[in-house]
Amino acid sequence: MRLKNLGLVLGFLGFWLLYGVSFCIAYDVHHYSFILKETNFTRLCEEKTILTVNGMFPGPTIRVRKGDRAFVNVHNHADYGVTIHWHGVKQPRNPWSDGPENITQCPIKPGKNFTYEVIFSDEEGTLWWHAHSNWTRATVHGAIIIYPDVGVTPNYTYNAEEVIILGDWYKENLTTLVNAAAAVGIDPNVSDSYTINGQPGYPNNCSTETTYALPVQEGNTYLLRIVNAVMNTEMFFGIAKHNLTVVGQDGAYTSKFDTSYIMITPGQTMDVLLTANQSPADNYYMAASSFAASDAPYDETNTSALVVYNNSPSSILYPQLPLPNNTNAAISFTSQIKNSESVNLQEGFDERIIITVSANQLPCDLDKCDGPQGNKLSTSLNNVSYVSTSIDILQAYTRGLLGTYEELPHNPPFPGTNWTNIERDDPEYIFPSQGTKVLTIDYGKSIEIVYQGTSIGNPENHPLHLHGYSFYVVGTASGNFTEEAYKENLNLDNPPKVNTVGVPKSGWIAIRFVANNPGVWFMHCHFERHVTLGMATVLIVRNGTTEETSLLPPPVGLPECS
Template sequence: MGICRLGFLVGLLWFMVIDRQILCMADTHHYNFVLQQAQFTRLCETKTMLTMNGSFPGPTIHARRGDTIYVNVHNEGEYGVTIHWHGVKQPRNPWSDGPENITQCPIQPGKNFTYEVILSNEEGTLWWHAHSDWSRATVHGAIVIAPALGTTYPFPAPDAEETIIIGSWFKGDLKAIIDEALATGEPPEKSNSLTINGQPGDQLPCSAENTYRYRVNYGKTYLLRVINAVMNEEQFFGIAGHSLTVVGQDAAYIKPITTNYIMITPGQTMDILVSANQTPSYYYIASSSFSDGPNVTFDNTTTTAILQYNGNYTTPSAIPLPPLPRFNDSAAAESYTGRVRSLASENHPINVPQSINRRLYIAIALNFLPCTAATCANSTRVAASMNNVSFEAKPIDILQAYYRSIDGVFDRDFPSEPPKYYNFTGNMTSIDVTTATGTKVKMLNYGESVEIVFQGTNLLAEMNHPIHLHGFSFYLVGTGKGNFNNVTDPKSYNLIDPPEINTVALPKSGWAAIRFIADNPGVWFIHCHLERHSSWGMDTVLIVKNGTTTATSMRPPPASLPSCS
């Protein structure tokens, strides 16, 4: 496996990089990326914000399957920041996973920390992002993982590739927005627009000049690496006049899906082939929000980019938009996600657990917590929970507390099932479910075959939730509407070719079942990737104990972990 060194600058973070491909080929070229606070103009206003290397989105990491990447992060910002390598399993190495106060304390201003990003069987597109407060909105970028040397894609090689990152744009200061929301107990402000590669698009004020354009040649095929980095909205995405052939999701190959649109949740990535086979002209690339919860405030803007053919032709007076589903079209969202299947080929096999020895049933809910009138607006604050526990982080990260046997940081009694059973997806008018804060984890033995059923609830607001598990890819073996039935529903599981993913869309008023082998010792965060829900406590932690050998045990910590004091 190649060992390649990279360095970045994160807006207010500074990264020094050595190019992966050059170093892995015995070259000695070095690249410096300077991190700084940078100014950007969007929607007729200019703001200064935290960035990686002064760009939004940040730089792309290029690697091959099985490589190891070192990223030396220098924080020259105003507050602590961590970086997470979303979808990278980090075998035996939770020390570089990145979620603040889970596997590390933040890198303080003026300090640095070197992340060791260990790739294993990931192949395709992943991404990196800040994992502190809401800074990931501006601090994120792509990870492009090519096949190992001597191998190739399981589809005809494209003529070119491009990364498409869908993001959020906030006019206000992100840290101030979430700090105020948590202090008052009120929902945070929604974003002012969506973006494609940092630009809102010419459907919105003052955005026409800098709308992102991707130029193509007629007759060629292009691989688009699409990443949903949006903070709080799932997305419908499409290209006017062009079919999409989806061939990968979350850095794993799938059976090709031909479609006019995709539904992609925050955290997910998709690899999409597009043939430039239409009359040369301009065509909109567009993304708009999917939000099926009643009375839920969300960013209902549409962000656009332009697929522009090269050649001589008359510039069109009007550019066509793709006919994306309506924002609340649950049937369209579930129709797409229900088609995804693993490639499960000889060269890209899967290993779905057929028998299970550890089961968790986790109810996902929104609710309220009591608070004093002096500290919040209405004597209650919005909360989110897993099995009635609203997660509350401590000043010492859980990984160090576990590794060093520090008492008082977390409890090992996260419930394996909801403490109270009720009609989870029924009428909530007369249901009284108490939510309490806590720092609770679930302990797993090394090598256990694990099944987790996530159960959506209608408490406060029923809606779709993207749930992300660190440290693992998992198999989505089943989904359904209503309350999970542990006798009849497993009979419909797909144990042949379920998708291997790291972020699952839990359907509104429904359930989703995942399976994986607990073969990665360490401390691993599990949370909703709608950032407001994670901030409200829709999180927990899985701790996988060491196995019986060094090769099945967590690696020791690096020498220079960020201090928690």
């Protein structure tokens, strides 16, 4: 038996008939039980109650092999509805279990349960799961480890592995913070600290004794599976005196390269090798700090954990990370990430979609607004701020409920605009329209999406995540997107394959994928404050012409909408 999770793993054999030849497809089936419940934790000298899975913060790790399936029965013992998303898992033909609230399902109501069928396909490496309703993912999240198939090994070796989850901690009740901010049209207060594996660590108050520790043995190599579960901040991460070797990102392998730090956006995962090759007389801090090259408020604290060579070290060394506004350091790191193999993408594609990504404002319709010029904050894609619906988009689509949504323009408004040279508060651009708008695409089409950052409002990097797909990053540059800049920066040979990508501040990034996964798939910024304000849309990929290229039927027990 390959793996055992909560006592039950079933081997499954299936047979496909293709051109008269039978193929035996074997995968393991794993069963997990997630109990959503309130649990007391003490951090930063104060106790508070947070929502957890199985009383853990972070939550349990799911372990599978490539191509396996997991059935996760989520029991909601909270006082409000919750959903769970399997971030980076493509879920072939199965958006029913993808999880975003009011996109592919309505929330699991208090006292109810729902079993997600998580279908793994070509993913390999580290992904993660998290709540996908309101801001509950702050404490409801955990790692997913996808090992290679039996007998297959990656092009690197290691002695042991460790999950490293970057998160954050709010002293106040997060729902209260979010609601208070929404009442006056502004962003919620920033977190009070970041965390590594649930602990703020040195130098945060009341945190030195509880700092997370990774024991190492001199000469051994450790695979660190790093997840950025932080709510609203891109992060620098490094370990004092040690280089890291990047080997994977977002459930796919990368070409190997050495670096003294990484930059990782919310939603991304990164696999790095750490070799314990420093003096065993000392111990060393791993640390994470903000990359926040904008005027938006951010948590200015650092979080740390210990790399322990010695129980009685002569000294403990702290890493020197790039400053929070060091855009060059972020670009220097991300520009090194390439695919582990040559994929040789074709130059042509069926459709190019260009999407502007902006921070905006809306006229105040509240009793009082504390945003710029007395307005309330908003965000948009192609100048449309997404409005959620009371029924999920997947059910509206499959049931043909006309009027639930409209088509999002496949190009920005105002043709010919230099989107990186607009005054921040220009009234022609600052106010978006509002609506429930989607991108509809035919099955099998090759698609290129160009995300264009703008100088509207408060320009900054935006981590864009597309559910149901991994995609190739084929080009990026600063400034306004042009064909000339595109050709100069195009990489069709070894583009990295990811599911979450950082749209550069006042720059652009181009991605490619084939629309071969029918269904309804959320596309949104992974800054929680931005998706809350409308930086989102939905990708609808129509069914193909066969049963194998069409949506699976809905599962039994899908949560009811009300």
